[in-house]
Amino acid sequence: MRTFVRRALSLCALLLLVSTVTLTLAQDGPQVPDDLPVGSPDVAEMIEQDASAGEGLDTGDNAWMLMSSALVLLMTAPGLAMFYSGLVRRKNVLSVMMQCLFLMGLMTVVWALWGYSLSFGGSDPYLGNMDYLFMNNVQSHYDANAGEIITPLEGTIPRYTHMLFQGMFFIITPALICGAFAERMKFSSMALFSVLWGTFVYCPLCHWVWDGGILFYGGDASIAGGALDFAGGTVVHISSGISALMCALLIGNRLGFGNDDMRPHNLTYTTLGAGLLWFGWFGFNAGSALSANGLAANAFAVTHFSAAAGAVAWAAMEWIGHGKPSVLGCASGAVAGLVCITPAAGFVLPMPALLMGAIAGAVCYWAVIRLKHQLRYDDSLDAFGVHGIGGTLGAILTGVFATRHVFGEAEGEPIGLYEGGGISLLIGQIVAVGITILYSVVITLILLKAIDFLIGLRVPQESEIRGLDLAEHGEEGYIFN
Amino acid sequence: MKKVEAIIRHHKLEDVKGALNEMGVHGMTVSEVQGYGRQKGHTENYRGAEYSVDFVPKHKIEIICSDGNLQLVIDTILKSAQTGQIGDGKLFIYDVKQAIRIRTGEMGEDAV
Numbered sequence: 321m322r323t324f325v326r327r328a329l330s331l332c333a334l335l336l337l338v339s340t341v342t343l344t345l346a347q348d349g350p351q352v353p354d355d356l357p358v359g360s361p362d363v364a365e366m367i368e369q370d371a372s373a374g375e376g377l378d379t380g381d382n383a384w385m386l387m388s389s390a391l392v393l394l395m396t397a398p399g400l401a402m403f404y405s406g407l408v409r410r411k412n413v414l415s416v417m418m419q420c421l422f423l424m425g426l427m428t429v430v431w432a433l434w435g436y437s438l439s440f441g442g443s444d445p446y447l448g449n450m451d452y453l454f455m456n457n458v459q460s461h462y463d464a465n466a467g468e469i470i471t472p473l474e475g476t477i478p479r480y481t482h483m484l485f486q487g488m489f490f491i492i493t494p495a496l497i498c499g500a501f502a503e504r505m506k507f508s509s510m511a512l513f514s515v516l517w518g519t520f521v522y523c524p525l526c527h528w529v530w531d532g533g534i535l536f537y538g539g540d541a542s543i544a545g546g547a548l549d550f551a552g553g554t555v556v557h558i559s560s561g562i563s564a565l566m567c568a569l570l571i572g573n574r575l576g577f578g579n580d581d582m583r584p585h586n587l588t589y590t591t592l593g594a595g596l597l598w599f600g601w602f603g604f605n606a607g608s609a610l611s612a613n614g615l616a617a618n619a620f621a622v623t624h625f626s627a628a629a630g631a632v633a634w635a636a637m638e639w640i641g642h643g644k645p646s647v648l649g650c651a652s653g654a655v656a657g658l659v660c661i662t663p664a665a666g667f668v669l670p671m672p673a674l675l676m677g678a679i680a681g682a683v684c685y686w687a688v689i690r691l692k693h694q695l696r697y698d699d700s701l702d703a704f705g706v707h708g709i710g711g712t713l714g715a716i717l718t719g720v721f722a723t724r725h726v727f728g729e730a731e732g733e734p735i736g737l738y739e740g741g742g743i744s745l746l747i748g749q750i751v752a753v754g755i756t757i758l759y760s761v762v763i764t765l766i767l768l769k770a771i772d773f774l775i776g777l778r779v780p781q782e783s784e785i786r787g788l789d790l791a792e793h794g795e796e797g798y799i800f801n
Numbered sequence: 802m803k804k805v806e807a808i809i810r811h812h813k814l815e816d817v818k819g820a821l822n823e824m825g826v827h828g829m830t831v832s833e834v835q836g837y838g839r840q841k842g843h844t845e846n847y848r849g850a851e852y853s854v855d856f857v858p859k860h861k862i863e864i865i866c867s868d869g870n871l872q873l874v875i876d877t878i879l880k881s882a883q884t885g886q887i888g889d890g891k892l893f894i895y896d897v898k899q900a901i902r903i904r905t906g907e908m909g910e911d912a913v
Contacts, residue, residue: 583845583852642846652848689849702848 378476384612385481391603392488396495397421399600403593403651404499407701410585411787412503413797419498419507423514424491430518431487438523439486445534445541448527458483475610485607486526493522493556499701500564501571501777504784507792509777516767517563521760525555535752538729545744547752548722550619551608553663553715554756561708562757563764565699570768571777573698575784587647594651598627601658605665618726619665623658626677630657633681641689649685652706656684659710664718672721672738679717680710715753719746802897802910803871805864808834808890809882814860820881821864824873828913830863840887859890865897865913 401420405413427435434453442449452458458479460471474482494514501510528535529549537546549555574582584590605623609616634653635645660680661673668676688705699705722736722745734741771777778784783791790796809817814831821829835856842855866874875892883889902912 581852582850583847644846646846648847693849 376476377471377473377478378611381476381611381613382478382481384616385477385485385607385610388603388607389481389485389488391600392485392492392607393424393600395597395600395604396424396488396492399593399596400492400495401593402589403597403655404502404701406586406589406591406593407499407584407648408502409582409787410798411789413585413789414793414795415507415788416498416502418793419502419510420495422507422511423495423498426511426514427491427494427518428487430515431483431490435490435518435523436483436487438519439490439526440482440531443532445528445532445536445539446524448523448531452479452483455483477610482610485610489552489556489604490518490522490526493552493560494518496556496560496703496707497564497567499703500568500699502700503788504574504700504778505567505571506776506779507788509771509775512771512775513567513767516771517764520767521559521563521763522555525559525756525759529555529752535755537748542748543755544751545748547663547715547749548667548718548727548745549663549715549752550666550718551605551662553659553711553718554752557659557662557707557711558715558753558756559760561704561706561711562760564703565697565708566761566764567768568697568699568704570765570772573696574700575781577698578696584648591647591651594654598654598658601627601662605658605662609666615666615726615728618669621670622665622668622673623661625670625673626657626661626680627654628657629674629677630654630660630681630684633657633678634685637682637685637689652688652702653681653685656680656706656710659684659707660714660717662711663714664721667718667722667727667736669721669723669725672717672723676714676717676721680713683713684710712753712757715749716746719743719749802900802913803866803868804895804897805866805871805874805878806893806895807862807864807878807882808836808859808892809862809878810884810888810890811858811860813882813884814862816881817862817878820877821874824870824877826864826866826870826874826877828864832861832863834859834861838888838891857888865900867910867913 397417397420401417404420405416408416432455436455436458437450437452438448440448441451441453457472460469460480462468463470472479494517497514497517498510524533525535527533529547530536532539532541534541534543535547535549535554536542537548539546547554576582601623602620606616606620609619631650631654634656635650638649639645657677657680660676661668664673664676684706687709688702692699692702692705718736720737722741723739724730724732724735724741727735730741735745737743737746768777779788779791807817818829835858837855837857840857842853842857845852845854862878864874871894875894878892899908900910900912901908
């Protein structure tokens, strides 16, 4: 049965490749759509203001966005690869690094073929369209009438840049989920799950929140007014964190969980990985302004402040609770702070950011140290505890601390609960969180059940004991002779 | 001749070596070892999960000395390796039947 399924999948992949080539060759010259989607309404306004001649390439913006794109890629590997690989046992160090590195390749291919189009194509509130399929209307083309090469723009940057920047988010989001099923999931199942999850969970959510969909703030079709999500609180962190929990629950605990020695095998990797994540997050959040402007500067500052407060808060909690502030705790706290500020980065001022980071450090500490052990689920590397909890917290606190001093769309009116803007934004944020959680849970469970039925989710017991490095990849991480 | 085997704390190695050198003992063998005594290892905490680590890393030093020097060697090690805290280690004393220097073939105390 499984051999048949494998063959069928191989055939599908082959057909897909052939159809890709055929479609690419058959295209009738790119058509630039009228609407130019951007991340959020205030960003659109900023871009309009910043573009000296209304529409046109701004080299400064483009330089910053290309740099930001590279920074976000750095977060997946080496950042996340090191952070996660240090936390597993030495027999699984390569498997985690491989998941991150391989997803950089696999998700990029998906993004180029259909991911970008499903996320940012068209103006339907529920689904993207096929405007950008296979990089149509993204790639440059020679215009015979104008006698020059035309590169489509997205605001003040080439659509290439927008596509690349957003693509880096598409890569890291499923990589975050790998933390929940580390040390026990089949590599083939992980790859298949990531492609399907990216297509059926990430792309719709991205379209809903950032491209005028049903969760877009202030959109016509928005539910409860939509949500503010500057750099991916709902799209990236809640979706991946909640899906990670589903993975952990469905795939089951690691063999020997609760009894065997499962200490992180190399916390020096983890610490360096956390540092790289912190560094790359400046591109993640400040890049989400889609422009090198004041909004980007604000996002940069609040990102840094929140991470700092998160690191201090988690370490302080451990200091008080266990007598020693651990390196792992400090690294985890920094990531929690970064996650929490992500949806709010373009909407809050620095002092609330410090508070948000501190709250995230403390609450994620509680989720990881207490909640996980009380409920006894094996979220191996705390993808849910940090990203699911931290992202939810950040999305809700955005409704509290968003301010007209940063948020251009508010037109001088108070917006967040804290500055007297009422609870409408907070309600919109909570509804968006609820929809994101519900959608992620349902689709993730369907995907996991289907994959389990087709090819199985978990490696055989023997492979798990032997370690995934040898069992799945035929390699060892450390050979010291 | 006697063999003195001492299990000591890592950070006491230099003190012990220095004190023994001062009293004229110039040879010793040092190795990294792991073990536990009455204190039964220790616990480590990683994100709320506690792990008990049974084996504590220590240094083992081995010294061969003459019967006449034995008490002085023991006193020196005790004095320089002691902190008064649990986990200071142990001393073991063995009889040595013979010692031979491989290079010259010298035997007995001349070989030490």
